[in-house]
Amino acid sequence: MAKKDLNAKAPASERRVSAQPRLHQRAAEIQKYGTVSHMLPLDLEEPVRLEMTEQLNLMLADTITLRDLYKKSHWQVAGPTFYQLHLLFDKHHEEQAEIVDTIAERIQLLGGISIAMAADVAETTRIERPPKGREEVPVQISRLLDAHQIIVGNCRKLADRSDKLGDAGTNDLVVSDILRTNELQIWFLSEHLVDAPLVLADQTRLRDAS
């Protein structure tokens, strides 16, 4: 059992200087999850910040999940398009990681608490959990597109709501950072699901036209 640190409880004037790190510390939380600090000079009312941080936390959980789905796809991709998809998935992963940080820091600056740990993210996200095993490319891409669709759908709702509540900062973040990036990534992924010939042109359509 660890020795009791009597020095920590002594009055400040009697404390000895020690090189010993104070390890294994625990204490009560300083702010409960799901609350916002009361007085912040943002000129944005507490109920607005409460609603926005709640919605942004849902968006954060979905974005963390999509970010991780990209890394899973980056590692597990297989087949003739391995190299290009391996690189594309990692590029999108990096871009989603940027968005994660931007959302989390907006929640904190609004006085709220950002969701952070994997178990909490898993409980909160609206994105379907993929299997632990490896899946073929069209399924990987379809899962990513489904996740993007959930995010862009909620972006449009949150952009509208933040605009109505006068939270211009959240509105700008949702449209400029989250929505735009997700729309572009959707395009890059979708084009991989077009069944275009790779080597032999489809001459049947020429014959049908003549």
Ligand SMILES: [Fe+2]
């Ligand atoms: Fe890698």
